[in-house]
Amino acid sequence: MDAxxxxxxxxxxxxxxxxxxxLIKRFGTSRIDKTLQDRIENIVGEVHFMLRREIFYSHRxxxxxxxxxxxxxxxxxxxxxxxxxxxxxxxxxxxxxxKWLQDKFGVDLYFQLTDDEKFLFNFDMELEKTHSFAxxxxxxxxxxxxxxxxxHIFIDTDYINTIYxxxxxxxxxxxxxxxxxxxxxxxxxxxxxxxxxxxxxxPCFLPTELEGKDVPVVIPCxxxxxxxxxxxxxxxxxxxxxxxxxxxxxxxxxxxxxxxxSASIPKTTIFTTDTPKDVKSKxxxxxxxxxxxxxxxxxxxxxxxxxxxxNYRYFIFEENDEEVEKIAKKCRMGDILxxxxxxQLIEKVNAFLKKHQDGREKAKDLLDQYIIxx
Amino acid sequence: MDAxxxxxxxxxxxxxxxxxxxLIKRFGTSRIDKTLQDRIENIVGEVHFMLRREIFYSHRxxxxxxxxxxxxxxxxxxxxxxxxxxxxxxxxxxxxxxKWLQDKFGVDLYFQLTDDEKFLFNFDMELEKTHSFAxxxxxxxxxxxxxxxxxHIFIDTDYINTIYxxxxxxxxxxxxxxxxxxxxxxxxxxxxxxxxxxxxxxPCFLPTELEGKDVPVVIPCxxxxxxxxxxxxxxxxxxxxxxxxxxxxxxxxxxxxxxxxSASIPKTTIFTTDTPKDVKSKxxxxxxxxxxxxxxxxxxxxxxxxxxxxNYRYFIFEENDEEVEKIAKKCRMGDILxxxxxxQLIEKVNAFLKKHQDGREKAKDLLDQYIIxx
Numbered sequence: 008m009d010a011x012x013x014x015x016x017x018x019x020x021x022x023x024x025x026x027x028x029x030l031i032k033r034f035g036t037s038r039i040d041k042t043l044q045d046r047i048e049n050i051v052g053e054v055h056f057m058l059r060r061e062i063f064y065s066h067r068x069x070x071x072x073x074x075x076x077x078x079x080x081x082x083x084x085x086x087x088x089x090x091x092x093x094x095x096x097x098x099x100x101x102x103x104x105x106k107w108l109q110d111k112f113g114v115d116l117y118f119q120l121t122d123d124e125k126f127l128f129n130f131d132m133e134l135e136k137t138h139s140f141a142x143x144x145x146x147x148x149x150x151x152x153x154x155x156x157x158x159h160i161f162i163d164t165d166y167i168n169t170i171y172x173x174x175x176x177x178x179x180x181x182x183x184x185x186x187x188x189x190x191x192x193x194x195x196x197x198x199x200x201x202x203x204x205x206x207x208x209x210p211c212f213l214p215t216e217l218e219g220k221d222v223p224v225v226i227p228c229x230x231x232x233x234x235x236x237x238x239x240x241x242x243x244x245x246x247x248x249x250x251x252x253x254x255x256x257x258x259x260x261x262x263x264x265x266x267x268x269s270a271s272i273p274k275t276t277i278f279t280t281d282t283p284k285d286v287k288s289k290x291x292x293x294x295x296x297x298x299x300x301x302x303x304x305x306x307x308x309x310x311x312x313x314x315x316x317x318n319y320r321y322f323i324f325e326e327n328d329e330e331v332e333k334i335a336k337k338c339r340m341g342d343i344l345x346x347x348x349x350x351q352l353i354e355k356v357n358a359f360l361k362k363h364q365d366g367r368e369k370a371k372d373l374l375d376q377y378i379i380x381x
Numbered sequence: 382m383d384a385x386x387x388x389x390x391x392x393x394x395x396x397x398x399x400x401x402x403x404l405i406k407r408f409g410t411s412r413i414d415k416t417l418q419d420r421i422e423n424i425v426g427e428v429h430f431m432l433r434r435e436i437f438y439s440h441r442x443x444x445x446x447x448x449x450x451x452x453x454x455x456x457x458x459x460x461x462x463x464x465x466x467x468x469x470x471x472x473x474x475x476x477x478x479x480k481w482l483q484d485k486f487g488v489d490l491y492f493q494l495t496d497d498e499k500f501l502f503n504f505d506m507e508l509e510k511t512h513s514f515a516x517x518x519x520x521x522x523x524x525x526x527x528x529x530x531x532x533h534i535f536i537d538t539d540y541i542n543t544i545y546x547x548x549x550x551x552x553x554x555x556x557x558x559x560x561x562x563x564x565x566x567x568x569x570x571x572x573x574x575x576x577x578x579x580x581x582x583x584p585c586f587l588p589t590e591l592e593g594k595d596v597p598v599v600i601p602c603x604x605x606x607x608x609x610x611x612x613x614x615x616x617x618x619x620x621x622x623x624x625x626x627x628x629x630x631x632x633x634x635x636x637x638x639x640x641x642x643s644a645s646i647p648k649t650t651i652f653t654t655d656t657p658k659d660v661k662s663k664x665x666x667x668x669x670x671x672x673x674x675x676x677x678x679x680x681x682x683x684x685x686x687x688x689x690x691x692n693y694r695y696f697i698f699e700e701n702d703e704e705v706e707k708i709a710k711k712c713r714m715g716d717i718l719x720x721x722x723x724x725q726l727i728e729k730v731n732a733f734l735k736k737h738q739d740g741r742e743k744a745k746d747l748l749d750q751y752i753i754x755x
Contacts, residue, residue, distance in 0.1 A: 193557075
């Protein structure tokens with residue numbers, strides 16, 4: 008994907024100001040509109056704030072998933088993580104949403120940790136390292152409280168015996184032109200990276216293989232991952248499987264107010280392993296919509312629309328819409344200054360991380376309940 | 382590889398009249414000359430007829446393997462088979478030779494059955510089918526009498542958990558240009574085939590991984606498989622392993638006197654599962670160097686140099702050089718006609734197959750002793 012549109016978005020690179028509406032057109036996905044939101048609400052009795060706020064804003068075939076559900080065909084979910092470092096709060100977004108889907112629909116989740124991918128796509132990264140990050144990242148998944156009976160986490164290199172035969176079926180139907188067009192590969196791309204999309208496709212068909220009958224699968228994931236599944240969908244029927252459905256989220260913004268939260272820029276990213284001191288320091292330095300002086304801000308008010316602090320609330324840390332709007336209003340009126348506003352979020356994030364980190368500690372004893380391997 | 386040289390030779394296509402001397406130049410390998418033959422003889426006390434007759438005629442670094450051996454560093458062997466059908470006697474050649482090496486040097490053999498390869502490279506072949514041929518082909522390996530303590534046969538999809546992490550290290554160092562240049566791939570090649578050479582490379586480093594120390598490895602194989610290992614050798618040191626050494630054999634000729642014995646032309650190929658009747662029929666119809674009439678042949682003599690029957694003797698079924706020469710002489714003198722000559726070989730082949738097929742039956746109970754899986 009080139010930068011003609013003013014941004015770059017592939018599964019491995021996101022930069023510039025992403026035009027999410029443009030992505031719907033370019034990728035050929037459907038918007039999660041009010042009708043679909045209402046349909047979900049009718050079935051499960053509520054709408055998650057990430058749907059309401061259009062953070063999960065785009066989909067493929069989710070109406071079909073609901074059709075199947077209403078017919079009594081339980082679907083399965085699949086999502087994952089590329090373990091190249093610590094988990095940051097942006098990664099948690101689709102997982103928090105998946106947890107909600109699991110609670111509401113009572114469905115199984117398959118969670119892929121792609122240690123192979125991160126080894127292949129990062130020249131300096133050793134496989135031992137990505138495997139160790141995979142185990143570490145699994146703690147973050149478990150800490151969110153997924154149902155251990157219905158949640159199956161696997162690390163690619165430990166589950167490859169099961170994944171590989173499915174990946175081969177996918178790989179046989181994709182050629183270099185296909186992956187070149189979708190991912191922008193060229194002749195210097197390594198052959199592991201060229202093959203890799205087959206490994207990320209395989210779990211779409213894993214529930215069907217494990218249960219021995221056709222299981223509809225929906226993938227909640229960042230919109231940057233859609234290219235993989237576009238390829239998967241193109242070939243799914245040919246190899247005898249249902250096409251996977253998708254629910255796409257917008258990517259969590261960075262604390263400096265530009266682009267996507269990125270693990271490679273730790274200063275502008277909150278990791279789940281951060282200490283209260285880290286959080287305080289990072290959020291205190293975040294880009295806001297405040298004025299140059301307290302005096303000016305009290306007079307003119309701030310701009311919450313461009314504020315990283317307010318974005319963090321909106322995307323993850325404040326489920327209550329009225330609360331979000333209340334702070335925005337106070338900001339615009341000059342009734343709250345950035346320091347106070349930051350202090351409020353710092354407290355909120357640290358409370359979240361305290362609970363999450365406790366969960367991570369407990370998760371160390373629970374790995375066996377969640378992790379599946381060959 | 383194009384047909385500029387009047388023949389095509391890749392791991393997946395062999396046609397035309399192969400110029401084996403030309404291959405040494407083009408591939409940059411070394412001839413197994415008298416000096417190397419003598420060195421082998423000095424160490425183990427004899428020279429196998431396939432070395433003496435220059436059927437195993439080319440190598441890479443086999444002197445280094447012998448240096449290591451003489452220093453007390455035991456090497457390992459690796460060879461394999463693409464299970465797309467029944468085994469034919471041409472396939473047995475490098476295995477018979479490997480058996481001799483095992484007996485003489487007391488070394489371990491790792492034998493790879495590439496069910497994934499044959500699935501990926503044959504559009505109409507199902508993975509279940511190639512896996513089932515893999516098990517069937519394993520019987521042929523076992524029937525040759527390899528030492529069960531020192532022989533480790535694996536099917537890729539059953540051993541991928543062990544193979545995959547090694548294959549990833551290889552895959553990360555090979556790009557599309559590399560495999561395109563060596564195998565003649567293009568943009569329409571499927572991504573599984575593009576990746577596959579990494580899977581065939583991995584066993585070169587398997588003994589090192591399993592033993593936890595650097596193990597020199599030599600691969601006895603058809604010269605058509607060399608391109609895979611040329612790539613492997615290029616990157617081996619970079620990823621911390623010894624380069625594999627190679628011993629290359631010429632490919633067994635077809636019974637119609639043209640090209641290589643091919644499983645896809647059953648009439649001109651003897652399979653290990655053939656009945657005595659099959660053998661009689663196929664050898665009776667083989668191309669020979671005989672004359673148009675018995676009378677003419679008694680007068681002018683035949684030409685054993687172009688005779689498929691004589692080739693079969695030379696390549697596989699007659700270890701005794703004097704015997705081969707005796708028949709050639711009789712043929713040239715017109716002292717033996719094709720019928721008698723064929724009858725003699727039919728008897729020899731059927732005796733061989735009788736013993737081999739008995740071995741295959743017994744092998745069914747021995748699979749557990751030879752097959753390693755995850």
